Amino acid sequence: MRVPIEWIKDYVDLGSIDERKLIDKLVLTGSNNEGSFQTCEGIEKIVVGKILKISSHPNAEKLCICQIDVGTEVLQIVTGATNISEGDYIPVAIHGAIIANDIKIKRGKLRGEESNGMLCSLEEMGFEKSNIPKAFEDGILILDEAYPLGMDVIECLKLNESVIEFEITPNRPDCLSMIGMAREIVASFDLNLKKPATYEENAPSEIEAYASIDIQDSDLCPRYVAKVIKDIQIGPSPLWMQLRLMQAGMRPINNIVDITNYVMLEFGQPIHAFDLNALSDGKIVVRRAHDEEVIQTLDDKSRELDSEMLVITDGAHAVAIAGVMGGANTEISQSTKNVLIEVASFDKANIRKTSKTLGLRTEASSRFEKGVSVALPMEVADRVCYLIESLNAGTVVPGVLDSNPTGPKPVEIPFDVNAINRVIGSKISKDEMIGLLAKLEIETLENQGCVALIPHFRLDLQKQIDLVEEVARIYGYEKIGMTLPKLDVWGAKTNAQLIKDRVKFELLTNGVDEILSYSFVSKKDLDRIHLAESSLLRNQVALINPLGEEFSVMRTTLVPNILEVLARNSNRKNKAVRIFEIGSVFIPKEVPVTQLPIEKENLTIGLIGEHEDFFTLKGIVENVLTGLGIEDFTFEKELNHPTYHKGRCANIIWKGHVLGILGEVHPLVTENFDLSERAYLADLDYNILIQLAKEDKKYVAVPKYPAIERDIAVLVKDEISSYQIESVVKETAGSLLESVKMFDIYKGKQIEEGYKSVAYELVFRAEERTLVDEEVNKIFNKVLKALEIDLGAQLR
Amino acid sequence: MKEKLQALLSLATEEINASSNLKDLEDLRVKYLGKKGEVTTVLKNMKDLSQEERPLIGKIANEVREAIEVLLENIKEEKKASEIESQLEKESIDVTMPSKRLIRGHKHPINVALDEIFEIFLGMGFKIAEGPEIETVYHNFDALNAPVDHPSRGLSDTFYITEDLLLRTQTSPIQVRTMKNQKPPIKIIAPGRCFRNDEIDATHSPMFHQIEGLVIDKDITMADLKGTLDMFAKRLFGNQTKTKFRPHYFPFTEPSGEVDVSCFKCGGEGCRFCKGSGWIEILGCGMVHPNVLEECGIDSTIYNGFAFGMGLDRITMLKYEIDDIRVLFENDIRFIKQF
Structure with missing residues (x-):
């Protein structure tokens, strides 16, 4: 989740909290940091200029010569840009400037004409190409206001603040929004949340004359809120909005689309805008799709649906795959006059399945999959309407269509202060605990016991154990002590x-x-x-x-x-x-x-x-x-x-x-x-x-009496194995034989083909006395004889 | 007689001093002191002497014999010492020549790191539990409170054998099996191979290793979890190591956290190794979710506990500064012999 500091300040007053402090604290309260960047990092000396005059270049057809007022002087600059006109305010990289990719701009001559700088595009100011709107894709950024000439552009466009990237865990889809992150900041630093301005109804409802909604499968669509805007003026959204969208990673399109995206980023609620005139009788019918029902989506692809998917229709045709993507037939275009704004809640498992089956994952579907509060749509619709009116993009038709005006009942969780302390290993008092929860907009009712009232946007809080984490993280994991478990067990390998x-x-x-x-x-x-x-x-x-x-x-x-x-x-x-x-x-x-x-x-x-x-x-x-x-x-x-x-x-x-x-x-x-x-x-x-495997070993005394060793060398057939010879030796020699071991084998010269000469060392020993040669000789001869008889061995 | 003896002594002295080796000395001993030696002969002829002369000459003869003996002994020792000396000189070697050492085998670095981790936890009273690499969906996901639609269950994340059997994606099913088979108190670590459907590259391997820990008893707290892991980190990475506990999310624990250790390369000041943050993430942990305890037949109103888990390959790579996970499974002995 990208959080531009400049934007988040709309919802929370950061005062003296700087970027480092903000990140360090949020990491400790659960929003892990994945880095931060400044869009225009390293960029220097790009200032506001005004084009006074454009004249053609005498030596080059594709270039022109501009006279640019940068406040202190008028600079002559040669440019190849085609989207500029006299009177435009534009960013100018003056002599000594550094633009994106660390490129230095110097005075010089272009095809024989003096050029004292460069007019800049958004890309040259450090923006990602994929986020730059079509209008400025290959051209110079035209500023939308008469900023003071010569002023640093980065400063006057408020681009000198960082964009922080936070890792949002799957249990906190509410934090995939500016207001969600602002709430985390508010709770972490004990500040106040400033909600953005919203549209207020001030006339009798007229919307019924324009549109109607019919939710046939409310199990998959627990809420559907619609507003109608008439007299739409399609055009670009204001530069400040475009810059914020770009910094958050979205590409500006036009005012209506930008506003819906902007409000989605503010609240985390996906919003869709239909060209109302393309809806038959202004009708919205939400139902399961028919098997093999086909819809042409915004990306110009034809998609086949099935009966487990939810579609938005106008009664006659499918106009959107609910919560995933709109249809091409109702897309906002330059000629759009009236718009229906859809702010709805869809079943998250169903959206996940649809998105997976179709292989179509969108910003909207990924948000619905994770979960969006059913209580959000009304407020979000009013925020969209407010922005549309205040940005002169259209006129809001009074009244609203809402399939479920009461919304869901808030979750209540009874909790026991001692039980929570017992899990954490802390001694937080009841009042302090209630205070910690209050920072998260969780109010506590105290009657017989404590009951936490969970705000609608916290879909993850269901049980007391969920409150433990909220208490612990706002109290601070770092303040929890360190002890070792006292268990009656021991450590050992099996x-x-x-x-x-x-x-x-x-x-x-x-x-x-x-x-x-x-x-x-x-x-x-x-x-x-x-x-x-x-x-x-x-x-x-x-x-x-x-x-x-x-x-x-x-x-x-x-x-x-x-x-x-x-x-x-x-x-x-x-x-x-x-x-x-x-x-x-x-x-x-x-x-x-x-x-x-x-x-x-x-x-x-x-x-x-x-x-x-x-x-x-x-x-x-x-x-x-x-x-x-x-x-x-x-x-x-x-x-x-x-x-x-x-x-x-x-x-x-x-x-x-x-x-x-x-x-x-x-x-x-x-x-x-x-x-x-x-x-x-x-x-x-x-x-x-x-x-x-045996684990026990028994001691065998080291021999007290000396051994007598005898070597034996015999000639045997090749196929006689060493094991056979050893066996005969062992059997014949009896208990006085301590060991028998081959020490030589020879084949070749002087040995008949098919035979081998093998030599063994025999060790004799008696346990209780010193052996004498005579008895060993006797055994030895017996062994030789046995080898001769049993194995046909010849003594060598 | 007396003169003769003295002459013998001086002759013997001369000859002994002139002798060049141990064998000559032995010959001289025989010549003078042997059974038929010259001094012996003199002594044998004593019987021809008068009563008065006998003790006198006898005394002198004995003195001469002793003197020759002492002389021989001394010179013999000297000679022996010098002969050994010259032998040693001849046997001199070039000590810088290569040694003849036995080549021992080396454990795989993952197991070297694992042994070290075993040592730490055994010392803290943990036992080691093991489990199968092929698991049921129930043990690997369901019993661990993993949401039914969680992406990790998908075919693109997990290797399946049937709809119900898979290659375990974590060592947590060992915890489930332990809780189902054993009454608290439980204090185990569970190491093992795990599998995830990742293409092989420098930082991903479809097979990797984890080690997890589980402690269940009455009154186990987050403070116990912190204390245990802080001690573990200090013993594994050194006493100066600091730990940072951050809230996080796992379905099977609540509250959950991740633990960073102060970078052991720069000590926390920030370097390339820790990407400038001064901290390195090493493990995930939390208090076992009551749903998991109940699923495993443990009464969550009486017992609770903590669990933690870490990537053993990652720990091994951090410890030895290995920058490519693939070398762990290439098994080039020039690599293995370094550990």
């Missing part, structure tokens, strides 16, 4: 939250960075990871209105996201990338989706880099699992997962349950992501991990 911290700790200490990626993905992502057509992960939750295909379904796996990020990093030449994400996946309970899907978290880890392989990833996974106290998990080769390298992929198994999968990514999958290096992925079911 077990699941603590476990997540542990998982992240393990990953971070393993050098894995955390990423966050979008929850919505492309449907094609699952093709890119080669997921089978029959995969359950293909049942996805789809959005009705996605931003695009690439954000159209909710993810059922984090794998594509991780690959995407790996590829992005790889393509940006980031070497050695380890990343993880713990994030939700969304599994529908049924397709199509009708109820909330299952949301569960997955943990996916991805690696690229020359030092990475299956086993670096396996190490990270093992650290995560053991970090959670999960033991006894094994890795079983997985040959059939289409996302992975079939020779380098394993399921992680715990007591028959699959905890997840890890492996090298299939080369065609990496290719799908434009990833030109090997990538490794682990995809873990995070929910199971949380369930398996």
Whole structure:
């Protein structure tokens, strides 16, 4: 909401309150500031001049030479302007002036003729092009008064004050008006509101002879007020009004339209003017439209209506879409003689719907959508009439047509001073509270208790709690104390939250960075990871209105996201990338989706880099699992997962349950992501991990007795897995074996094709004594024999 | 005999002093003091001496032996020290060469900021509540007193899955779920992902993060709200931080407010960072609307409370002076490794 200070002063005497003070205070009472500007900021030395003589330029057809009286002297100025005449008062940028866009004006010669300045347009004075009226669009601003020659134009047009922009919250549509903002100023600074002058009826009503109203659907039109103006003189509105409209962001059109816009900005009530002679018999009939009823609107577009929309008709034709836009057939034109002024109230939900259905949002519709008081129309109509008469734009026909003269009953809210104080945490006395409310024109009746009488324009005040905010903001949020709530509760993370911290700790200490990626993905992502057509992960939750295909379904796996990020990093030449994400996946309970899907978290880890392989990833996974106290998990080769390298992929198994999968990514999958290096992925079911995580740890004594170590190297067939060898060793060696670990694998020279040489370190230890070589040798030989028999191993 | 011993001593002294390393010294020890060493031999031959001579020579022999021992010991220590010294010299390195450090992982900056916020609120007695990213229209809008025709409900603002299901546009539905599942007192913060139908640019993301807080009990006041958020702001942005509470409007709170903090860049004097105002808006807050309490099964004549919410991405961006929200979701590790 743009509030020109110069304009607001019509309704409230600001005295010594300057712009800064005004903004700071209003921000604290609830009107947040969104900046302020001066239309003519930075502009210097543009003065009032009078054109004494215009003569043609000897060397240029399109230029002319003006003699301009600027009070102290007569300046010769060459101009290309065509809208000027001798005797006009105009703004003149004299030598040394600065005009819009920081352009300096200097004395000089134009096509050989001396030119000592420049005649200015509104744009050159700093106005936005879109707000400049047609008459001055390409020409010089012609001043409408004989201002003192040589006087600063900015000053004499009162353009030297700021326009403040306020953010108006949706609950306060009444503040989308000068008077609404003036009321906020009045309440904030304890001042008095000056209401603008209005027309007063002083003759018997004659309006019935000119017009009639018939409201057939009063549920959508709770009030309709009409006034008639005759003998209309269409012309420009006075410059002061045009300048105010422009500063508020509206483009002046003609006196009638400008007045309706001006009063709308004053009161926040949309107003429409019909060419009365174009209404059949001066009739106004307000009814729901017929399906497929067509109206040509002011913007020259043909619009098809439906039976849920409200139209204004003249009994025969639609003449306006109620509260949205007028019809072309009744538009005010240069030839308009008589006008019907419509000031009405329309149902806000209906206007919103109409505006949305038609894709037509106007200044009027957006105001009606937010809510306009039903009590406003009469006063607003009288204000329009006053301005029309005082600006000699026409003659008001005595009398008014009003569909609902009584208006709505004022809202009464009983309130309890203590209850209000209890919410605020304050000790405001009853008298003070009544005083605070009174600043907002809320009167209080005191009988048994207090009852607040809500003024008609405050549509947002319905209940006691609404009064709390009014009391608090006028009292001042800044005066409310600061305490801490005294609650009998304590702060703590849940077990699941603590476990997540542990998982992240393990990953971070393993050098894995955390990423966050979008929850919505492309449907094609699952093709890119080669997921089978029959995969359950293909049942996805789809959005009705996605931003695009690439954000159209909710993810059922984090794998594509991780690959995407790996590829992005790889393509940006980031070497050695380890990343993880713990994030939700969304599994529908049924397709199509009708109820909330299952949301569960997955943990996916991805690696690229020359030092990475299956086993670096396996190490990270093992650290995560053991970090959670999960033991006894094994890795079983997985040959059939289409996302992975079939020779380098394993399921992680715990007591028959699959905890997840890890492996090298299939080369065609990496290719799908434009990833030109090997990538490794682990995809873990995070929910199971949380369930398996153990929190208690038990101390195991550090061994007191020394261990004996033995290395073993055997030749086995390629297909014998390390797990098989370890298992045989463990089974055979018995309880004295503390650990067995592979430390070497060799294939190649001296090793027969199809075989591998593997070496293990076996550690033996007894809990209660020092082992002797002999008993270890015995076990060791047993182990060798078992390997030979069970796995066909040959000792090397 | 005596002369011989003295000659041995002086010879030994000479040889020991002349020896160049620890091995020579060991050889000399064997030569003089070993089982067949020269001093030992002298002592062994004592039996040939007279009764009178024996104690005298014995004493001298022992003295010579001790003297050689002390000599050897001293010189050995000296030699050892100098040998170590020269070894250390040889092992000298260029300390400015690059280190061999383990590369640790880094949390995403949004979660670094979130952890910091957790720490503050956990310390103030809050628990952490969570909820689903896909929500019902009821939990996301209806229960929160959002007007039926509010534009935020529209397809141009909110992502829908069905007429009744949507991607939550705020973390407030977690508050609704908490109030429905738990009796007061309630003191929670609720972080999470949220979604709005915004095209991606430097300041908009269709996915973002919020964190909200909710306190419900008997006799909770706006003063409690102010005190809590003032303490939060001071702990997050530093003790010198000032807060400004301004009235605002949200459908689910009444009264409502917004909180500005004094600009942590310029301290409130006004700079480019705070667009000259000296203040930076960080959150919205208010007293929970009685309609919301009642809708969630809490008797608003007995209980009341406050709620607040802020954009976590915005806080993260403010804290680390990140000027483009898109980098948060690009996940370039050169970015993540900075936090």
